[in-house]
Amino acid sequence: MEHVLSMKDLTRDEIYSLLDDAQKIINGEQLHIQKKTLALLFFEPSTRTKMSFEMAAHRLGISLLHFTKDTSSVQKGESLYDTVKTLEALGTNLVVIRHPDDAFYQILKEKVNIPLVNAGDGKGEHPTQCLLDLFTIYQEFGTFKNLNITIAGDILHSRVAKSNAYALKNLGAVVKFAAPFIWRDEDIPVDYVSIDEAVEQSDVLMLLRVQKERHQASAIPQVEDYLSNYGLTIEREKRMKQGSIILHPAPVNRGVEIDDRLVECKRSRIFKQMHNGVAIRMAIIHQLLKERGKLNVVAN
Amino acid sequence: MEHVLSMKDLTRDEIYSLLDDAQKIINGEQLHIQKKTLALLFFEPSTRTKMSFEMAAHRLGISLLHFTKDTSSVQKGESLYDTVKTLEALGTNLVVIRHPDDAFYQILKEKVNIPLVNAGDGKGEHPTQCLLDLFTIYQEFGTFKNLNITIAGDILHSRVAKSNAYALKNLGAVVKFAAPFIWRDEDIPVDYVSIDEAVEQSDVLMLLRVQKERHQASAIPQVEDYLSNYGLTIEREKRMKQGSIILHPAPVNRGVEIDDRLVECKRSRIFKQMHNGVAIRMAIIHQLLKERGKLNVVAN
Amino acid sequence: MEHVLSMKDLTRDEIYSLLDDAQKIINGEQLHIQKKTLALLFFEPSTRTKMSFEMAAHRLGISLLHFTKDTSSVQKGESLYDTVKTLEALGTNLVVIRHPDDAFYQILKEKVNIPLVNAGDGKGEHPTQCLLDLFTIYQEFGTFKNLNITIAGDILHSRVAKSNAYALKNLGAVVKFAAPFIWRDEDIPVDYVSIDEAVEQSDVLMLLRVQKERHQASAIPQVEDYLSNYGLTIEREKRMKQGSIILHPAPVNRGVEIDDRLVECKRSRIFKQMHNGVAIRMAIIHQLLKERGKLNVVAN
Known part of the structure; x- marks a missing residue:
């Protein structure tokens, strides 16, 4: 599992593995990931999904970069690709994106070297x-x-x-x-x-x-x-x-x-x-970072 | 002390207890609360109050959920009640709210199971x-x-x-x-x-x-x-x-x-x-979480 | 080095010292600064600079106060001076400012007791x-x-x-x-x-x-x-x-x-x-706080 972009990319085993991890988290298993940063790019309104990822990051001990459309270079006409490449250059370890364009991630996934999570693409998927x-x-x-x-x-x-x-x-x-x-x-x-x-x-x-x-x-x-x-x-x-x-x-x-x-x-x-959304997103983040072999996990 | 919503709800003992705790904090006593999250819901402009709560949270070691009206589901017409219930479902431990309606907290306090702090209600109280x-x-x-x-x-x-x-x-x-x-x-x-x-x-x-x-x-x-x-x-x-x-x-x-x-x-x-505002808000947050018996305090 | 406001204020030695520190950071030296808070005051759009400072703060272990023009007392007509004095009173240890006025920092640097970093002043410097x-x-x-x-x-x-x-x-x-x-x-x-x-x-x-x-x-x-x-x-x-x-x-x-x-x-x-911007900003923040003798550094 390199990214989480469409349900069509996930095998049944990958899905069950995420469900199992989420249940362990609900049962009290604590996971802590050190020195990682997650960026949230939300180009559409959200309370639940955005805050759910924020809470998941907090509980995993991951730092957050808060990107907001209004105060960012997107006002200067920067493309999504350049914004994500910038986040990568800054050292971000994972990017969560909500964007009004269907399948906004197609070009990104070929050219970006960090895991991407689709938090909603237009009328596409979630x-x-x-x-x-x-x-x-x-x-x-x-x-x-x-x-x-x-x-x-x-x-x-x-x-x-x-x-x-x-x-x-x-x-x-x-x-x-x-x-x-x-x-x-x-x-x-x-x-x-x-x-x-x-x-x-x-x-x-x-x-x-x-x-x-x-x-x-x-x-x-x-x-x-x-x-x-x-x-x-x-x-x-x-x-x-x-x-x-x-x-x-x-x-x-x-x-x-x-x-x-x-x-x-x-x-x-x-x-x-x-409530379950926080656990499943913790499981997703944890697995994506583990897969990249970049993870310092402290299980306690 | 279950919430801090109106000065009319606080006994003199509760007030003096908060003043004493704030003085201890000013004198250098360090309090650290582990694995808690505080959400800030500001529906009106604020520098001082909002940042004062943020600083209080940082100094207590509490994570923050930043809710902002512009990029949230409030644009989709969600009620304050549903927003706060959402925060509760996400695992937030305390919610600080500023809202233009007088006594916005009346319905909330009956139906929400986490402490609420009134950071200003319309022409009501602060x-x-x-x-x-x-x-x-x-x-x-x-x-x-x-x-x-x-x-x-x-x-x-x-x-x-x-x-x-x-x-x-x-x-x-x-x-x-x-x-x-x-x-x-x-x-x-x-x-x-x-x-x-x-x-x-x-x-x-x-x-x-x-x-x-x-x-x-x-x-x-x-x-x-x-x-x-x-x-x-x-x-x-x-x-x-x-x-x-x-x-x-x-x-x-x-x-x-x-x-x-x-x-x-x-x-x-x-x-x-x-300067004092940070200490008193640390005292408030600390007492509200302690009261709920949910607190892991590390005094050092 | 008390502030970083204009390249004209920095000696060659100070510049080379920052470049050396940034290279050490790129080479893997880890610096951690405990219990400090940095405020970001951005009055103009920014992705790179703002997020670069955020990432630098995260990597140094410094807390962030996020000031945003839209939801702040600047709407109530508060001056930059009063906003910065407020941040100082709240206990902020360093303030990073981008502002549309040239040399916005002139009055501030005479009257404020915490280090200031110019993240872009009008058509002045960066x-x-x-x-x-x-x-x-x-x-x-x-x-x-x-x-x-x-x-x-x-x-x-x-x-x-x-x-x-x-x-x-x-x-x-x-x-x-x-x-x-x-x-x-x-x-x-x-x-x-x-x-x-x-x-x-x-x-x-x-x-x-x-x-x-x-x-x-x-x-x-x-x-x-x-x-x-x-x-x-x-x-x-x-x-x-x-x-x-x-x-x-x-x-x-x-x-x-x-x-x-x-x-x-x-x-x-x-x-x-x-990528280099994060390291140089870590070096800047580290040196400014060290200079003030307020620094608890944990080198590890």
Whole structure:
């Protein structure tokens, strides 16, 4: 594992190895990496993902370089490539990037000598979110084989949906989508069901955020009707299978994708996902740096 | 002491305990807290308060999560509650919040399981500023009993005035206000004096900043006349009581609240307040984490 | 050495001492400074310089205070002087400042009791960039005596040109400028050559960035013609002296100052400059804090 850029690059063994390491971290195993620096390049807004990486770095004892678009040379027109080469020249050991361009990492991975982590590329993928979703599901069910998983919402614009549909199918789950017609993505070979079918069939119901900031107001199915037509209402939650769980990558639009009162309900793993995200990112950083043979690990 | 949100929640014993701890820190006692993370959520501009907390965290050995409104999910419409719950899920041990809404913390404190510190709520309170003011006064006089203290300036919009008036009276001081009519706050049971009476009577003259950014231009008593009518001029400083001191929460509008040449005069404790602010915030963070029983303290 | 503000303040011995220390750092000598805090005040955009100082601080074990204009009291109209005095009162041990005003440091250095580092003052100087350039040249040639060095580009608006012209001449180099007429600076006693003469004569060709953000569009010699008229083309690179090197302070406008394909060519030391920048800044910080006798150094 040289980089973490797309779920398509990771073998099943690599995925299970990350899930195992994350579980060890949750169980209390402490890892400390000395004298390493991680840079965060976020060209799009983020709370959870950025802070999750920051927390992961803190817990590993890794220093952070905070790059922010507004006060940087990107204002002077510098390319992503030159920015990353600069970070490499400064001695950064790993770079985490969120960028609005799909597959922004293609040129970088050929020309950069440090590990890169994709923290979201345009409408492409979001592999670290996917890995924390996998981890949360694996904690619950101990397997992916034959699990019924429905991903519901704005499939077309969701990098989370793309990463998860691919990875979950590859690991043996039965994946379905539930989405308004205009948000379906015919390029992904997944069957569609209605939200009402989804709640009755699914072991895992993964709700997606209505990304108001990504599309024109006119393109949004009326937000006031979204919950009743496509979202998880109180009534639908009651029809969910025994033992089934609710995931959401957050931030949640309360009352849109999900009834406000369900965000912290018994089935919800939404805040647990965030908790798990720190562990999985610690596992990713640790493995990427270990792979490069540059790691001074102090296990204690 | 579970949170530090309002001076009204703190007992006298709790206040004196914080002042004692801060003095020990100033005297050189070193405290180190291992493997903790503090998040700073500032929804309003700040240099002093934010950096003071950062410095306090550095000196305690605590990691920081830097949340900034501009690059965060708040752009995506996330509520303060969900942001704080996210920080909790990520493993943050304490959250410091400045927010434009009065008493923003009411809902949070009922539903969040980590200590919260109010770093300024709208026109409400500013308890950590108040505590550093108390600390600076206590260092000077060793008591609050019967001290004459005048708070002068924009009382109406000042959270510092509200916190200090309550706390100082509670600790036995005689508190008065001096303010232009339009900036008086009739809801606080404190007598008003003129600035000329104030300089002659007060052991402590606490000047407030004219918060130009908080009110319409039209509502400001003409700035050019403010100093001569309501501010501390060279002439007025000469009439101050022997041993009396000048406080100001800063940033100072030089030549408005106070003559430029008095900012660093012998009576001024303005920069000492900032210095003290780091110690009092270290004491606050330390006590809040200790209280939760989650603390690994290394005293050395 | 009390501050690093202008190359004119540094003696040759002080410069050579910094270059020696930086080389020791590159060679693997590890320095660690305990319980110190460095503040970064950047009032202009920066990637390289800011992150270079951050990396230098991380590698020295120094804590950072991140000051950002947007979320700070500068919005409330606070002066640079009061901001720096505040940092001093908070216990900051060293302040690095970039500011759009020429010689912003004049008043500060008389009234502030902690070391200051100029990270770029308006159209004035950029001494730490100059020192990393000197270091890169010294690594290559082992001397400055009689080296032919041409600085090419927007001399008039370049603080890098001013710092380097002065320092290199002082160290014995033969310095020339190459620039379009409108970008010449008649106040600096340096001869001008054409870019074609420069490539044939120079041991070091230092290209400057066309600072599009600093002047009106109308004042820029047409960007599409800049490379062929004033920049380093493939053809010109072929005519460069054997053993000669190319420097650029970056960020590079690829295809403007230099052909895109030459940025990482054999003669280019552009990314090496960035790498060297961390070491020279570590040396600067270390010497400034040592000088103040406030240093707990752990050499290991």
